[in-house]
Amino acid sequence: xxxxxxxxxxxxxxxxxxxxxxxxxxxxxxxxxxxxxxxxxxxxxxxxxxxxxxxxxxxxxxxxxxxxxxxxxxxxxxxxxxxxxxxxxxxxxxxxxxxxxxxxxxxxxxxxxxxxxxxxxxxxxxxxxxxxxxxxxxxxxxxxxxxxxxxxxxxxxxxxxxxxxxxxxxxxxxxxxxxxxxxxxxxxxxxxxxxxxxxxxxxxxxxxxxxxxxxxxxxxxxxxxxxxxxxxxxxxxxxxxxxxxxxxxxxxxxxxxxxxxxxxxxxxxxxxxxxxxxxxxxxxxxxxxxxxxxxxxxxxxxxxxxxxxxxxxxxxxxxxxxxxxxxxxxxxxxxxxxxxxxxxxxxxxxxxxxxxxxxxxxxxxxxxxxxxxxxxxxxxxxxxxxxxxxxxxxxxxxxxxxxxxxxxxxxxxxxxxxxxxxxxxxxxxxxxxxxxxxxxxxxxxxxxxxxxxxxxxxxxxxxxxxxxxxxxxxxxxxxxxxxxxxxxxxxxxxxxxxxxxxxxxxxxxxxxxxxxxxxxxxxxxxxxxxxxxxxxxxxxxxxxxxxxxxxxxxxxxxxxxxxxxxxxxxxxxxxxxxxxxxxxxxxxxxxxxxxxxxxxxxxxxxxxxxxxxxxxxxxxxxxxxxxxxxxxxxxxxxxxxxxxxxxxxxxxxxxxxxxxxxxxxxxxxxxxxxxxxxxxxxxxxxxxxxxxxxxxxxxxxxxxxxxxxxxxxxxxxxxxxxxxxxxxxxxxxxxxxxxxxxxxxxxxxxxxxxxxxxxxxxxxxxxxxxxxxxxxxxxxxxxxxxxxxxx
Amino acid sequence: xxxxxxxxxxxxxxxxxxxxxxxxxxxxxxxxxxxxxxxxxxxxxxxxxxxxxxxxxxxxxxxxxxxxxxxxxxxxxxxxxxxxxxxxxxxxxxxxxxxxxxxxxxxxxxxxxxxxxxxxxxxxxxxxxxxxxxxxxxxxxxxxxxxxxxxxxxxxxxx
Numbered sequence: 001x002x003x004x005x006x007x008x009x010x011x012x013x014x015x016x017x018x019x020x021x022x023x024x025x026x027x028x029x030x031x032x033x034x035x036x037x038x039x040x041x042x043x044x045x046x047x048x049x050x051x052x053x054x055x056x057x058x059x060x061x062x063x064x065x066x067x068x069x070x071x072x073x074x075x076x077x078x079x080x081x082x083x084x085x086x087x088x089x090x091x092x093x094x095x096x097x098x099x100x101x102x103x104x105x106x107x108x109x110x111x112x113x114x115x116x117x118x119x120x121x122x123x124x125x126x127x128x129x130x131x132x133x134x135x136x137x138x139x140x141x142x143x144x145x146x147x148x149x150x151x152x153x154x155x156x157x158x159x160x161x162x163x164x165x166x167x168x169x170x171x172x173x174x175x176x177x178x179x180x181x182x183x184x185x186x187x188x189x190x191x192x193x194x195x196x197x198x199x200x201x202x203x204x205x206x207x208x209x210x211x212x213x214x215x216x217x218x219x220x221x222x223x224x225x226x227x228x229x230x231x232x233x234x235x236x237x238x239x240x241x242x243x244x245x246x247x248x249x250x251x252x253x254x255x256x257x258x259x260x261x262x263x264x265x266x267x268x269x270x271x272x273x274x275x276x277x278x279x280x281x282x283x284x285x286x287x288x289x290x291x292x293x294x295x296x297x298x299x300x301x302x303x304x305x306x307x308x309x310x311x312x313x314x315x316x317x318x319x320x321x322x323x324x325x326x327x328x329x330x331x332x333x334x335x336x337x338x339x340x341x342x343x344x345x346x347x348x349x350x351x352x353x354x355x356x357x358x359x360x361x362x363x364x365x366x367x368x369x370x371x372x373x374x375x376x377x378x379x380x381x382x383x384x385x386x387x388x389x390x391x392x393x394x395x396x397x398x399x400x401x402x403x404x405x406x407x408x409x410x411x412x413x414x415x416x417x418x419x420x421x422x423x424x425x426x427x428x429x430x431x432x433x434x435x436x437x438x439x440x441x442x443x444x445x446x447x448x449x450x451x452x453x454x455x456x457x458x459x460x461x462x463x464x465x466x467x468x469x470x471x472x473x474x475x476x477x478x479x480x481x482x483x484x485x486x487x488x489x490x491x492x493x494x495x496x497x498x499x500x501x502x503x504x505x506x507x508x509x510x511x512x513x514x515x516x517x518x519x520x521x522x523x524x525x526x527x528x529x530x531x532x533x534x535x536x537x538x539x540x541x542x543x544x545x546x547x548x549x550x551x552x553x554x555x556x557x558x559x560x561x562x563x564x565x566x567x568x569x570x571x572x573x574x575x576x577x578x579x580x581x582x583x584x585x586x587x588x589x590x591x592x593x594x595x596x597x598x599x600x601x602x603x604x605x606x607x608x609x610x611x612x613x614x615x616x617x618x619x620x621x622x623x624x625x626x627x628x629x630x631x632x633x634x635x636x637x638x639x640x641x642x643x644x645x646x647x648x649x650x651x652x653x654x655x656x657x658x659x660x661x662x663x664x665x666x667x668x669x670x671x672x673x674x675x676x677x678x679x680x681x682x683x684x685x686x687x688x689x690x691x692x693x694x695x696x697x698x699x700x701x702x703x704x705x706x707x708x709x710x711x712x713x714x715x716x717x718x719x720x721x722x723x724x725x726x727x728x729x730x731x732x733x734x735x736x737x738x739x740x741x742x743x744x745x746x747x748x749x750x751x752x753x754x755x756x757x758x759x760x761x762x763x764x765x766x767x768x769x770x771x772x773x774x775x776x777x778x779x780x781x782x783x784x785x786x787x788x789x790x791x
Numbered sequence: 792x793x794x795x796x797x798x799x800x801x802x803x804x805x806x807x808x809x810x811x812x813x814x815x816x817x818x819x820x821x822x823x824x825x826x827x828x829x830x831x832x833x834x835x836x837x838x839x840x841x842x843x844x845x846x847x848x849x850x851x852x853x854x855x856x857x858x859x860x861x862x863x864x865x866x867x868x869x870x871x872x873x874x875x876x877x878x879x880x881x882x883x884x885x886x887x888x889x890x891x892x893x894x895x896x897x898x899x900x901x902x903x904x905x906x907x908x909x910x911x912x913x914x915x916x917x918x919x920x921x922x923x924x925x926x927x928x929x930x931x932x933x934x935x936x937x938x939x940x941x942x943x944x945x946x947x948x949x950x
Contacts, residue, residue, distance in 0.1 A: 021884045028892025029880045031827015031867035035893065038826035128812070205831045205839055205893040205927050256829070256893030257927045289832045510890030510928050679887050683933055687890060690930030714836035714925070722931040723922035727914075751930075 015519035016742075019679040020529060022515040024508065033254040036209040036224045041282040044211075045074050047272050048130035049285075050120040050137050051294070052112035055146035055366035055707025056161070059110060059139060062120060067136040072129030075279060076137070077121045077271075079109035086274035087240045089265060091330035093480030096337040099171040099362075101330035102162035106271040112141070113161055113328035114368050115708055116294030118268050123275055123283060146366040146707035150325030151303065153363035161328050161364045170330055171337040171362040175344055177419045178355035183317030187309035191391035196776035197380055197756075198700035199301035199325075202373050203719055206256020207287040208296060210269040212276035222249045223273055226256065228263045228507055229547030234539045235483045236265055236333065237273055252537035255509040259374040259691070261296050262509075263549055265332040268295065293712035298701055299339065299373035301325050302380045306347070308388035309355070310396050315407040317355035318348045318419075320384065324362055327369035333482045336370055337362050342377025342469070348385050349418045350429055350465040350645065351407040356419035366707045372549075374688065378468060378753030379695060383777070386464045386757035390764065400761075401442060404465055404647075405433055422467075425638075427645040428671045428733045429465060436463075436647045436669040439731050445651060453769060459664070462650040462762030466754040470672070470746030471555035471642035471737070473635065487635035488552075489543030490561040492521055492568045494628040496614050498592050498607030500527055502564070503535040505545015506557040511748055512680035513553045517561050519676055520742070524565025525572075526589030527606065543631060551746020554676055555642055559634040559740040567630035575626040576609055579619075634740065642737045642745045646670040648689070648754040650762040656770065656788060659781030661697060661763060663726040670750055673736040674743035681747045686728045688751020694720045695752075696759035696777050796860035800825070801869025809856045816840040816851030818859075819866060827867040827896045831925065838924035841897035842866050848904045867896035876903055878944040879937070888937035890928030898924050902938045910946055914939065 027033050064076045088103035108119045120137055124130035145159050152158055153168045161168055184190055204226075211224040221243060227233055230250035238245035255262065272285035287295065302324045309317040322343050326336040340360040348356060389407075393400040408429035409416060417423050436442075442461070449459050474486040490504045502521045508514045514534040522529045535541055546552065569589055576594040577584035580603050588597040594604045612619055613626045620626065636642060651665045668685050675681050698718035702710040711717045736743025756777055763784065764773045772787040785791040793808040800823060807822055814833075819825040819842065831839035833852045840851035843865040870876045876899050882888070889895040898921060905912060905920040912920065917938045918931065926934060 022887060025884050025887070025889055025892065026880075028889055028895055029883055029899070030871040031825075031896040032871075033827075033892050035826075035829070037830070038820075128810070203925075203927055204891075205837060205925055206829065206891065207831075254893075255891060257891045259927070289834065510892060512887075512890075683887050683890065683929060686930035686932050687928045688930075691927070713834060714832045715834065719925065719927065720930075721922045721925070722918040722935065723915075725918070725931050727932055728930065 015523045015529060016676055019677055020515065020519060022512050024514050035206055035254045035256055036211050036226050037286050039211055039224055041213055043281045045123045045125065045279065045281055045283045046127040046130050047121050047123045047275055047283050047285045048127060048134055049118040049268050050134045050139065052108065052115055052117045052119055054112060054141055054143050055115045055148065056144040057112050057141040058144060059108065059112060059119065060142055061140045063138040064120060067122065067133040070129065070133040070136060072125035073133045074123045074125065075275065077107065077275065079105055079107035079119065082107040082121065082271055082274060083109060085241070085278055086270050089240060089332040091332035091335045093335050093477065093482055095480035096171060096335055096341065099330060099335060099337045100165055101170060102165060104267065104329045104332065106267045106274060114366055116368055118271060121271050121275060123279065148365060148367065148703060148705055148707045150301065150323055150363050150365055153325060153365055161366060168364040169361060170326060170364055171340065173341060173344055173360045175356060175358045175420055180317050180319055180355045180357040183355035184309045186311060187316060188311050189392060189395035190307055190309050191388055191395050192307035193387065193391060193775055194303065194305045195384055195387065197300050197302045197383065198778050199298045199370065200695055200699035200701055201293065201296055201298045202259040202261035204257035204259060204261050207289065207292045208262060208266060208269065209286040210272050211282060211284040212273040213282040214276040214280060216280040220247045220249065221277065222251065224251045226262050227252050228258050228509060228549055230507065230537060230539050231505060231544055232484050232547060240270060241274060241277055249540045252507055258509040260372045260549065264297055264334065264371050266295065289714060290712050293717060294368055294709055297331060297371040297373060298368050299370050300380060300695065301370060302343065304380065304384050306384050306388060308392050310392045313396065313398060313403065313406050315351045315353050315389065315392065317353060320347055320358040322358065322360040325365040325367065326362055327367050328364055329369055331369050331371035333484065334372055334477060338372055339377045343380045345420050345422055346378055346381035346467065347420065349381070349420065349422055349467045350409065352409045352413065354419055367703055374691060375749035375752035378466065378749065379692060379756045382464055382466045382754055383757040383760060386761055390761050400463055401437060404463060408433065408465060423639055424643050425737060425739065426735045427467065427643060428735045429645055431733045432645060432647050432669045432671055435731050435733060436649055436667055439669065439729060440649050440667045457653065458656055458766040459651065459653045460762040460764065460766030462758040462760065462765055464648045464754040464757035464761065466646055466750065468551065468644045468746065468750045468753050469641045470551035470644055471636050472550045472552055473637060473640050475640035476550065485544060485546040487633050488545035488557040488560055489631055489633035490517065490557060490564040491543050491629065491631040492525065492564045494568065494572065494606060494610050496607065496610045498605060498610065499531045499533065500525055501533045501535060502561065503542045504557050504561065505543050505547065506553045507537050507548045509548065511684055512677060513548060516554050516558060516676050516680065520558055520561040521565045524562050525569050527592045531592055551748040554744045555740065555746050556634055558676060558744050559742045560632050562742045563632035563634065564630050567632055571627045571630055572606065572609065575613060575624065576604060578621045578624045579609065579612065580604065636739055638739050642739065644670065644672045644745045644750060646750050646754060648758040650758040652762045652766065654763060654766040654784060659784035661779065663693065663724065666726045666728040668728060668751065669731040669733060670747065671733040671735050672747040673734060673745040675732060675734065676744060682730045684747050685730055685751040688749060689728055689755045690720045690725055692752040692755025693725065693759055696756040696779060698778050700778050794857050796857055798859050798861060799863045801865055811855065811857050813856045814852050815842065815854040815856050815859050818856035819851065825866050825868055829893050829896060831893065838897040838901065839894050841900045843900060848900050867899060870903065878949050879903065879941040882937040882941040882944065886933050886937040886940065888929065888933040894924060894926045898926065898934060906942055906945060911942060
């Protein structure tokens, strides 16, 4: 089943760059994982929420007398009472200059601002009893006009969502680099378009779930959560519940999908925690699917108008206006300005041009909140850029691959910076492009496409060049005042069994964090993978850290694991040298044994060495102070981010009678530096591509003009299913970051970043001979037929 | 009013009093502690709650516990312990055909049903048969690969 323990000849470092299965997958394959809803505790109570049916309304009165008499009901709480136990929060950061938002409460106080906002909490013996009681609560609302359309959110006639803010503008940013006007004036061709990107959401298969367990005896709060960032949540609970942060423990065991959804402060989860403290007993909140759709963060609701200039076969300028609506609050603590900010940073980021002007505006609306979801901002930025590249290529009569080839940063250009100011340490656009074109047989596909068009079959090729933010430094959040660690550590301990335990602050949501850490630890200490256990997801037992987001696990915690493993190895060799009266420099650790470095002859097993240290320390020479445990931390400092690059290609067929799109094949070439486990990286890319395909073809949170979400069920909100998805072929170029010894960059979001652009470009490539184009995603059959003039 | 039901779950006889409105998956999870079957949507779309009743796969969220009175019910824990799905589990582990693992029990039971009906499915047939099971992590390709591999193993006499 799994690889056999590696031979001595294979070591050192043999697990790095190797596909090995994930040890923690076995329990999941038997249904023996531990997701939060699997946990039961004595006296566990369940909370359900009455949520606002209106997008915008005054709460005139709340009557829960009848509900309080329902069987099993323990406590009913409304907003003003809850506010005494859980203080409100404001989602702003100082480096997002000018960003404003209003205090957000765990339960609405006075006014509701989106359909689905929690208004009343009912705690009961069972969830069913809590929901029975909800049905008897009478809330009188006075409906207010809802701000739904982001295009009119700033109009003088539009009502204010938070009157104290003065307007509905949460954030605005402008970029102006080079001489944009001159570049457009001198251009051989200028293309301009307006694009619409649908609001969509993460649809984690495991809904959000929180089990808070307050022990009044020792005044300690333990929260079992499905979350990506346990240390961040520990701080937030302490701050807003008014308890000592050192008395809060957050535990995240198995997490059933996250993708950025489970890294924010949600009012219902805050209320559940507060209720546990109020009631001095464990309280669980589990979102049902309707609650997931109307209260999990949404993302990507953007309207972008943009234009591109081309001269002498190269991109010379981009100008862009991005408008996005984020719901009624900037989400705490990461803020909802980040996606727009990323779009402004990333547009054109693969291309070497100097003239860039952009404005981004983030407006408030009476819809569910928006915040960071997998590949934050990237899909918008590359959809805009890559669509313009294809339009520009058509305008000047160039092949779209050729315009990209001419315009990307050259592989020998590094270090360098994008027009938006992003700094690049080392990327491989040229190599990646050529590798992709070979992998997909670009010329052959173009010939096939032309032949099929003769037969009335419309196939398209879409390319998307991209970069990805990974390994974030403190410049991402910490600089703005967020209590989010940019640094992560790994503590490694050798036990008398010869086994090694590694604890880290990054977390596992199925991407293989624990396996990746085990591979690095095994390699750097010199033991078999089977001897390594990895502990994650518990603020009490792991080093303080940031968790898993922004594709930081392998690059940041991976480097900490490497350095920590090297430190432990050095400690072990010092002990061995003293015990064996040898020179530490002439010893090595291989496959769990201390050996002579030259001959490979075994000197002592790690188990025997550790047994001596722990049980019979009297046998050690005087002056030896053995440390069979080591900790190292890592945080990038030279560059704000370690950018990766990649390029994707989609090959599809459009049925011009029905508007249906059939995906035929997909290719990705990705450069994420040192690859630790090729299979895990490739599956991250594939899963990410498929989420991006969802955005391109299926996914959209539909709202009516009253701010009511219309498709909040899994039957109505479509996501990619097995039957419609293509096989995805992946190639790699490796440009390790020189900032770390490991050289790894992140790979978790690249697929999602580029796929919407590649799919949309392929559709428009297929439709081009018919003079039709679609500038909105999801590119539904309806939109395609409208573009073809058939609807 | 609670009703008494008697059924066989993973080979064990079980008698319990349940509310008529309780779903089979909630009964398995909450009453019997068999938490391997997961609840993803509670409206029969996602497939995470797939269990076997009388040998047929059903949605545990759309089946009431009282409907399983007298039935033989099998969950992922049962078919794991019996060794019935060992070839699939081995192939899923080797190919990393799961990430978060929340959908996995339902996918394994569905794939088992497929391989009983069709021991040598094509990739398209695998994709079609699994098209009622959400997986948000893998992009499905690894799952299709693993089911293909398991089918070969089973045809070769393994399981």
